[in-house]
Amino acid sequence: MLVFEFKAYGKSAQIKAIDDAIRTAQFIRNSCIRLWMDVQGTGKNDLQKYCAVLAANFPFANELNSMARQSSAERAWASITRFYNNCKKGIPGLKGYPQFQKDCRSVEYKISGWKLALNRKSITFTDKKGIGQLKLKGTRDLHFYQINQIKRVRLVKRADGYYCQFCIDVNRQENIEPSGNTIGLDVGLKEYYTDSHGVMVENPKFLRIGQKVLKRSQRRVSRKVKGSKNRGKARQVLGKRHLKISRKRKDHAIKLARCVVQSNDLIAYEDLRIKNMVRNHCLAKSINDASWYQFRV
Structure with missing residues (x-):
């Protein structure tokens, strides 16, 4: 489909x-x-x-x-x-x-x-x-x-x-010729992942980079009167900026995963319970920003 x-x-x-x-x-x-x-x-x-x-x-x-x-x-x-x-x-x-x-x-x-x-x-x-x-x-x-x-x-x-x-x-x-390569992946917050060959991919941290702009947009929403047209416009601007960050994150995860899949025949990765990991309030934002789930799926 x-x-x-x-x-x-x-x-x-x-x-x-x-x-x-x-x-x-x-x-x-x-x-x-x-x-x-x-x-x-x-x-x-x-x-x-x-x-x-x-x-x-x-x-x-x-x-x-x-x-x-x-x-x-x-x-x-x-x-x-x-x-x-x-x-x-x-x-x-x-x-x-x-x-x-x-x-x-x-x-x-x-x-x-x-x-x-x-x-x-x-x-x-x-x-x-x-x-x-x-x-x-x-x-x-x-x-x-x-x-x-x-x-x-x-x-x-x-x-x-x-x-x-x-x-x-x-x-x-898709007909892909076997490459004969196997790889193991270890995801993280500092590096997006580190493979078994020692190659490290940097974590882009899209949310952390755009956090300053998001906070400014959120303050503008908070200053407006609830139910007013100006508040509606401010909410729309805030929503667009959140949407832009989520699209960047998804695009990065999908392209990186496709590159890994096409380059290797066997991929081993750790089965993380991300739902349980985000309960840690100190790391929840960074874990969600890393989008490990989109990368694995």
Whole structure:
């Protein structure tokens, strides 16, 4: 499964319609969680049927595409299943009991409710939310794939705008010649990792470098009156700067991991419980900034 992401552009009325669709998806997910809490023995099929009940009782829910409503119910069931699996495995501590979502940032459509243009430069959403046609801008080319290969379409809200993601069902294979090299990795905070050959890669520390700018942006948010437009603008600037740092961190981890994988046939690394390590309040920020999890995955 490949995920291609494009920047989506639309008018102010279309942006409001996207926000309305996201709020509706959040409402359906939270309603499914409430049904599971109140009615014992509620299963996945019960949540799917409950979507039709919500559409009949709430006009704004009926405006959302039926498969998009089912997708929101699937999100609710995914959180419930994760909780059940954690209980069965006997994971110590909190088991991840399903919570109500307060800040949803995406809505997911399946194979209906949208139509891609022939030139693959725009997409039109055909449900009753009134999103309409959105222009797409990105570096990926969708002409290599058939329409029936696109299984999911997501609209994602971020600090710097709205994005459209396409989940494409395709088997991707890379033929890499064996190099005969083996390597062992030891991650750290001072050096990003040290391999068994003595090669050390410096830790970029993106958060530490941008911390001064983030603190200044955070102070500007704190000075504004809650609920004012100026506070909203300051929060948007702060969100963009956080997003920029997270993108740098992810890009560095993925490119470095790809380089290591292509250069070696066997890679050995320590299995760290990062979730437990970040409980140390003295090192939590540095550990999260290192993004070991993204590097390993």
